């Protein structure tokens with residue numbers, strides 16, 4: 001199922017893109033929950049973590065590696081940051097296209113609500 005994120009990949013709607021390669025795209029969240037709030041998404045249309053297969057192992061690793069590189073670029077390596085992947089209704093997923101949230105720039109609370 002195509003979502004608004006596929007439209008961002010296709011440049012059909014605008015986004016503040018910060019990184020792109022053959023496998024993924026990263027852009028600022030439109031409703032930031034922290035001073036830095038970037039979404040890292042695969043170009044492949046995968047709805048959520050629960051829909052991934054063994055074939056996606058390398059892609060999943062690539063998303064996390066890209067997130068840590070972006071965290072470094074954002075100056076968050078020393079202060080810290082959080083990576084979040086919401087999955088399904090109870091997980092708080094609102095866009096059914098797999099995405100990693102990179103959050104940082106303030107002290108984040110734990111546990112989440």
Ligand code: AMP
Nearest residue numbers: 004015028029030031086092093094095
């Ligand atoms: P989730 O609730 O984990 O599915 O996260 C979806 C995220 O996508 C939310 O943080 C939204 O603010 C964000 N979002 C939705 N539409 C857009 C958009 N057009 N551009 C950037 N971020 C978006």
